[in-house]
Amino acid sequence: MSADAAFAPGAPVAVLTAEPLGRPLDYRAPEGGCTPGAFVEVPLGPRRVLGVVWGPALGGFDPARLRGIARVLDVAPMREELRAFLTRAADYTLTPLPAMLRLATRAPGLFEPPGTRRIFQLGSGTPDRMTDARERVLAVLRDHGGAGFVLGELATLAGVTPQVVKGLIASGAVIEAEAPRDLPFPRLDPALPGKALSDDQAAGAEALCAAVRSGRYGTTLLKGVTGSGKTEVYLEAVAECLRLGRQALVLLPEIALTAEFLNRVEARFGARPGEWHSGVTQTERRRLWRMAGEGAVGMVVGARSALFLPFRDLGLIVVDEEHDTSYKQEEGVLYHARDMAVLRASLTSAQVVLASATPSLETWANAEAGKYARIDLTARFGASDLPEMRAIDLRAEAQEPGRWISPTLRAEVTARLARGEQAMLFLNRRGYAPVTICRACGHQIGCAHCDARLVEHRFLKRLVCHQCGDSQPIPLACPSCGAEGKLAPVGPGVERLAEEVADRFPQARVAVLSSDLFGSARALKEAIEDIAKGGADIIIGTQIVAKGHNFPLLTLVGVIDADLGLQGSDLRAAERTFQLMRQVAGRAGRAEKPGVALLQTHQPDHPVIRAILGGDEEAFWRAEAAERRAAAVPPFGRMAGIILSGPDLQPLFDLGAELARRDAPLRRIGAELYGPAPAPIARVRGRHRVRMLIKADKAAPLQTAIADWLGQLRVPNGLRVAVDIDPQSF
Ligand code: ADP
Numbered sequence: 001m002s003a004d005a006a007f008a009p010g011a012p013v014a015v016l017t018a019e020p021l022g023r024p025l026d027y028r029a030p031e032g033g034c035t036p037g038a039f040v041e042v043p044l045g046p047r048r049v050l051g052v053v054w055g056p057a058l059g060g061f062d063p064a065r066l067r068g069i070a071r072v073l074d075v076a077p078m079r080e081e082l083r084a085f086l087t088r089a090a091d092y093t094l095t096p097l098p099a100m101l102r103l104a105t106r107a108p109g110l111f112e113p114p115g116t117r118r119i120f121q122l123g124s125g126t127p128d129r130m131t132d133a134r135e136r137v138l139a140v141l142r143d144h145g146g147a148g149f150v151l152g153e154l155a156t157l158a159g160v161t162p163q164v165v166k167g168l169i170a171s172g173a174v175i176e177a178e179a180p181r182d183l184p185f186p187r188l189d190p191a192l193p194g195k196a197l198s199d200d201q202a203a204g205a206e207a208l209c210a211a212v213r214s215g216r217y218g219t220t221l222l223k224g225v226t227g228s229g230k231t232e233v234y235l236e237a238v239a240e241c242l243r244l245g246r247q248a249l250v251l252l253p254e255i256a257l258t259a260e261f262l263n264r265v266e267a268r269f270g271a272r273p274g275e276w277h278s279g280v281t282q283t284e285r286r287r288l289w290r291m292a293g294e295g296a297v298g299m300v301v302g303a304r305s306a307l308f309l310p311f312r313d314l315g316l317i318v319v320d321e322e323h324d325t326s327y328k329q330e331e332g333v334l335y336h337a338r339d340m341a342v343l344r345a346s347l348t349s350a351q352v353v354l355a356s357a358t359p360s361l362e363t364w365a366n367a368e369a370g371k372y373a374r375i376d377l378t379a380r381f382g383a384s385d386l387p388e389m390r391a392i393d394l395r396a397e398a399q400e401p402g403r404w405i406s407p408t409l410r411a412e413v414t415a416r417l418a419r420g421e422q423a424m425l426f427l428n429r430r431g432y433a434p435v436t437i438c439r440a441c442g443h444q445i446g447c448a449h450c451d452a453r454l455v456e457h458r459f460l461k462r463l464v465c466h467q468c469g470d471s472q473p474i475p476l477a478c479p480s481c482g483a484e485g486k487l488a489p490v491g492p493g494v495e496r497l498a499e500e501v502a503d504r505f506p507q508a509r510v511a512v513l514s515s516d517l518f519g520s521a522r523a524l525k526e527a528i529e530d531i532a533k534g535g536a537d538i539i540i541g542t543q544i545v546a547k548g549h550n551f552p553l554l555t556l557v558g559v560i561d562a563d564l565g566l567q568g569s570d571l572r573a574a575e576r577t578f579q580l581m582r583q584v585a586g587r588a589g590r591a592e593k594p595g596v597a598l599l600q601t602h603q604p605d606h607p608v609i610r611a612i613l614g615g616d617e618e619a620f621w622r623a624e625a626a627e628r629r630a631a632a633v634p635p636f637g638r639m640a641g642i643i644l645s646g647p648d649l650q651p652l653f654d655l656g657a658e659l660a661r662r663d664a665p666l667r668r669i670g671a672e673l674y675g676p677a678p679a680p681i682a683r684v685r686g687r688h689r690v691r692m693l694i695k696a697d698k699a700a701p702l703q704t705a706i707a708d709w710l711g712q713l714r715v716p717n718g719l720r721v722a723v724d725i726d727p728q729s730f
């Protein structure tokens with residue numbers, strides 16, 4: 001029992017339930033008190049639910065009026081630091097505490113006692129009789145390099161019943177063993193030599209190491225073009241953190257990137273880090289969750305939710321590709337992993353490194369204002385330079401209808417193929433065609449549940465909604481007028497581009513990289529490795545190719561539609577397009593050979609296109625910052641979105657109108673309220689969504705005002721109100 005355990009009767013318990021209970025409830029502490037952070041079972045209404053003791057027990061309660069804590073679970077209590085982080089994160093994002101708490105307890109079997117478990121492993125025997133189901137079980141075991149599984153998980157992965165697994169035991173093809181539940185992770189050795197760093201890199205690494213040694217919180221922007229060696233630099237900061245016996249977390253935006261990264265970590269430190277993302281088995285997640293808490297894993301690589309692991313002593317968080325939009329969680333708890341990384345680090349005296357070639361305007365501005373330190377790596381590592389970038393003015397090209405590769409771009413691709421180099425064509429649109437239109441009546445086929453047009457996917461032979469995932473076979477007749485044979489695809493997607501490429505370059509080996517064409521992260525990873533080795537001549541890809549992959553033979557990037565991101569009225573459009581185009585262009589010429597990036601555009605004089613081509617980044621950021629400052633929007637003002645959703649539109653607007661009438665708490669802090677208007681995603685899965693936007697001064701207590709404002713609201717049945725602090729589009 002720890003020193004702060006108290007014997008007074010009432011302990012606040014944060015309860016892990018689905019109900020939006022805003023704050024911890026009070027329960028009677030068990031005889032002998034209970035440690036703050038303890039996992040407990042408590043009665044709630046007619047049920048028993050899990051909870052966490054949120055603070056020290058306090059006296060002054062009438063014991064008769066408190067219900068008692070039913071049971072204290074035999075697992076390590078949640079540390080004070082993590083509880084403080086969850087409380088602050090809940091306050092910041094205006095999320096009910098239980099929902100936040102669930103993010104931190106999302107590993108299966110956490111509450112089972114450790115000890116041993118029965119696992120099933122590959123044996124040396126051969127089954128007397130082979131069936132498809134048996135073959136699948138053995139394939140899963142072979143695929144996982146001898147690792148064992150608990151029965152249920154193995155059966156699920158193989159798609160068989162547990163009986164099939166058990167049936168393989170008699171022949172010795174599968175063996176059953178007793179294994180410790182959670183093994184520590186192999187130790188990473190920071191003393192192994194890293195690469196010899198360039199002067200730039202060495203200076204950056206030393207600055208980061210000094211920051212880590214300070215034992216204080218701080219954030220550093222590590223900026224450098226793709227290939228400038230940022231990863232090597234922050235791995236030195238990881239090494240320093242490991243030397244101090246603290247833990248390091250590296251967040252990556254894309255699971256497909258982890259494979260290459262894990263190899264690099266292994267090469268640097270002699271062992272693999274722990275992994276935390278959707279591709280990791282349940283058993284492994286549970287192990288990592290526990291080992292993080294025991295300090296038995298030094299380094300973790302993960303997706304944004306790894307921020308909620310119960311680290312024993314977190315000393316460093318790296319957010320790689322910090323500008324990436326996938327760091328914003330847009331469903332459930334709405335939070336931005338970059339901001340939460342900074343919050344958690346500040347509460348645990350850790351350092352944050354935000355690495356990017358094209359930082360978000362928020363981060364750039366924080367560095368300008370001196371809130372973040374900044375390290376620039378100016379040169380690309382080794383011989384390669386940033387690729388030359390040029391526009392192809394589509395207004396001056398003789399373009400055939402239904403074709404998307406201009407004659408100029410075609411000639412450039414041909415030249416690469418002749419030299420045995422790779423060319424990449426970038427188009428940020430999955431599927432075959434974004435719109436299917438009826439040539440008889442003009443009807444465009446839309447999703448029945450969402451405010452979205454269905455996208456033809458020819459490989460799947462279906463029309464798919466990119467918002468809710470619903471799909472249907474491609475119809476023969478127009479669903480509106482019934483005309484047959486009149487439905488026509490309009491506009492390009494990567495699949496259609498692939499068709500054009502096959503037509504134009506019949507000799508070339510073509511790879512299409514689009515997230516929906518791969519059944520698993522592993523399949524995508526294998527495709528990427530194959531391309532890196534020269535397994536394709538032309539790579540066609542959506543934005544998954546923009547991220548960090550290293551293709552040494554690639555010397556040409558053609559952007560099919562550089563104007564795509566500039567449409568729409570979103571204030572972030574310029575920033576996004578600038579980032580994406582520079583990232584994509586950065587794919588070319590990462591090896592010794594110089595690269596070129598060509599942007600097909602109808603508006604070569606657009607300020608953003610000119611900024612991309614001109615390459616004066618700081619000038620671009622300064623101009624963007626000036627515009628945002630003038631409009632008093634983030635990062636120079638604060639915003640929040642209120643998303644009202646429900647089955648019918650009218651009640652949402654009514655609710656919005658009521659909110660607008662009662663806006664006194666917002667007016668008190670000088671905030672402005674806009675809307676209700678259809679949300680950026682106006683209908684999802686049959687639910688309508690309208691949004692109100694709040695704009696406030698940088699220093700205004702926005703969360704408190706919103707909590708006051710919404711606190712009084714009675715939300716009619718069936719409607720939902722969600723708050724999105726710092727919305728990504730505005
Ligand atoms: P970034 O993270 O900025 O994209 P990386 O750290 O991935 O850059 O470096 C790009 C490439 O250059 C990688 O293949 C990396 O191994 C190599 N590299 C970087 N720094 C060095 C170095 N000091 N010595 C040798 N190779 C290096």
Ligand code: ZN
Binds near residue numbers: 465
């Ligand atoms: Zn839909």
